[in-house]
Amino acid sequence: MRTSVGLLIAVVLFFSLPLQAGDRICVNQVGYTALEEKIAVVEQAAISPSYRIVDEQGRTVWRGKACAHTTSPFSGKKRATVDFSSLTKPGNYTLIAGKYRQPIRIAEHPIDEVYEAALHAFYLQRCQHPDTCVLIHPSAAGPLRKAGDTIASPGGWYDAGDYNKYIVNSAFSHGILFAAYEAVEKQEKGTVRAKKFLSENLHNLRWMLTMQDPDDGGVYHKLTTPRFEEHIQPVDCRQTRYVVQKSTQAALDFAAAMAMAARVYRHTPDSACHAFADSALLAAEQAFAWAVRHPNEYYDQPGNNLRFDPDCTTGMYDDTNAHDEFLWAATELYLTTRQPLYNAIARQFLPDTFLLPVWGDVATLATYSLINHAQPVTLTPPLSALVHYCQQAVQGIDTTSFHSPHGNRASDFCWGSNGEKGAGQAIALLFGYALTGDEAMRKGAWANMDYLLGRNATGYCFVTGMGHLSPMNPHHRLSDSDGIENPLPGFLVGGPNIGKQDQSEEDMPAYPEVADECYLDVQPSYATNEVAINWNAYLLALAMLLNDSASR
Numbered sequence: 001m002r003t004s005v006g007l008l009i010a011v012v013l014f015f016s017l018p019l020q021a022g023d024r025i026c027v028n029q030v031g032y033t034a035l036e037e038k039i040a041v042v043e044q045a046a047i048s049p050s051y052r053i054v055d056e057q058g059r060t061v062w063r064g065k066a067c068a069h070t071t072s073p074f075s076g077k078k079r080a081t082v083d084f085s086s087l088t089k090p091g092n093y094t095l096i097a098g099k100y101r102q103p104i105r106i107a108e109h110p111i112d113e114v115y116e117a118a119l120h121a122f123y124l125q126r127c128q129h130p131d132t133c134v135l136i137h138p139s140a141a142g143p144l145r146k147a148g149d150t151i152a153s154p155g156g157w158y159d160a161g162d163y164n165k166y167i168v169n170s171a172f173s174h175g176i177l178f179a180a181y182e183a184v185e186k187q188e189k190g191t192v193r194a195k196k197f198l199s200e201n202l203h204n205l206r207w208m209l210t211m212q213d214p215d216d217g218g219v220y221h222k223l224t225t226p227r228f229e230e231h232i233q234p235v236d237c238r239q240t241r242y243v244v245q246k247s248t249q250a251a252l253d254f255a256a257a258m259a260m261a262a263r264v265y266r267h268t269p270d271s272a273c274h275a276f277a278d279s280a281l282l283a284a285e286q287a288f289a290w291a292v293r294h295p296n297e298y299y300d301q302p303g304n305n306l307r308f309d310p311d312c313t314t315g316m317y318d319d320t321n322a323h324d325e326f327l328w329a330a331t332e333l334y335l336t337t338r339q340p341l342y343n344a345i346a347r348q349f350l351p352d353t354f355l356l357p358v359w360g361d362v363a364t365l366a367t368y369s370l371i372n373h374a375q376p377v378t379l380t381p382p383l384s385a386l387v388h389y390c391q392q393a394v395q396g397i398d399t400t401s402f403h404s405p406h407g408n409r410a411s412d413f414c415w416g417s418n419g420e421k422g423a424g425q426a427i428a429l430l431f432g433y434a435l436t437g438d439e440a441m442r443k444g445a446w447a448n449m450d451y452l453l454g455r456n457a458t459g460y461c462f463v464t465g466m467g468h469l470s471p472m473n474p475h476h477r478l479s480d481s482d483g484i485e486n487p488l489p490g491f492l493v494g495g496p497n498i499g500k501q502d503q504s505e506e507d508m509p510a511y512p513e514v515a516d517e518c519y520l521d522v523q524p525s526y527a528t529n530e531v532a533i534n535w536n537a538y539l540l541a542l543a544m545l546l547n548d549s550a551s552r
Helices: 002-014 111-124 167-188 192-210 248-266 271-293 300-306 323-337 340-347 364-371 376-393 415-436 439-452 535-547
Strands: 039-043 051-054 060-064 069-070 076-081 091-097 100-107 135-136 218-223 242-246
Touching: 051 135, 076 242, 111 535, 167 192, 167 218, 167 248, 167 364, 167 415, 167 535, 192 271, 218 248, 248 271, 248 323, 271 323, 300 415, 323 340, 323 364, 323 439, 364 376, 364 415, 376 415, 376 439, 439 535
Parallel strands: 135 242
Antiparallel strands: 039 076, 051 060, 051 091, 069 076, 091 100, 218 242
């Protein structure tokens, strides 16, 4: 009896070993899709001659050796890559590496859970300010709407960890989301999931319509308080809220998003959505016409602060080149209206290089829409650039530290790296796959999702409320002020960022010096641990596209 008890204690201790930095086994913590590639990365201290996977009954269901050994280009750490793709039966398992173990899960469609969480996060991010009495800032004054006048601008989504609403980033978020939706519309149309998706987007689009000046079609750049609010609940906020300066970028991004919305909602069975589609298209054309008349009206917060009161110190989303916005807006209006004039304007701004789409460079959103609508002749230069980018991105994945296209260059770790680089790159790879059928691109996209969900140098699943180690302290006023320990779930945090723009802030601990580990799960870390609607848009769009591309 004493021997049996001793053995039992040993087994319990063995299977309770904590996972610590430097000796963990990094996996997709949400779950591997049954028929897709399944890769784990073993850190140096846990590297073993061989590995095995056991089921819930302790039976060995897989044995194997590492398929690759790698060295980090940033830290020099040695790692082993373990490929257990041959294990396809859904279930809960444990991967064992010497004295270390790591729970793993295989399911039919675990990315569905990411999709649902990311979509619900937008609902949680809905504006809780009434915004029925918003003042016209002097920078936004016009002949009919004068400084100090009030307008109603309710609804919409808060932009990020703050309580303001920004047209540029809202429009960009819809651009990513609708690009993904139109790519999978045949499969999604009419489903409960599609109805929820369209309903949530509509909530923010209706707010965006209130940001257009009915007198001239121009669009206010943002709805904001003069300063960022403290980390308090919306009901406790006391600052006056303003709409500020009309800008070319706001008008064009608004026009693009509304043109996309017009054709998406026109094809739903809901007559109310048809009426919205008509309103959205009219608003888009008016905003585009305003931008043509004001092609260089760039948002200038420092200049406004010199000329007007009150000063505004919240997010700028500033940009001094509108070529990409003209391309995107004209393209979306052409695809919705088929008016040749819009096509002619768009062709004037076609780029010959490829850049991952971000709020400050939206050219590739036009490329995605043209691919969705089978217009390849219109975009020959950017089409070739996209394919070339994707081909380069997937080269040598087998020799990278985390078996992914993302995370292998210091430049990958910028502000919002998880969204703009990780998920954004994966979305590009899936559009590349749609064009070429290159399986390496599809697998690369799945690998980047694995990276975001835990197979990375930090060991974090970067989506709040998911996995066994996820951010608990995001820079997010709604989460920080609600009196609940756990953060609001379903948000993708910014991720490792070698810029460390907040390092000098009070109460900020030092960041890790290694590029792919330069992340802190602390509330003051807005450089690595903030949330934002555009980053969640990348996550939701990627989940949507991956589900559509899954092996059947």
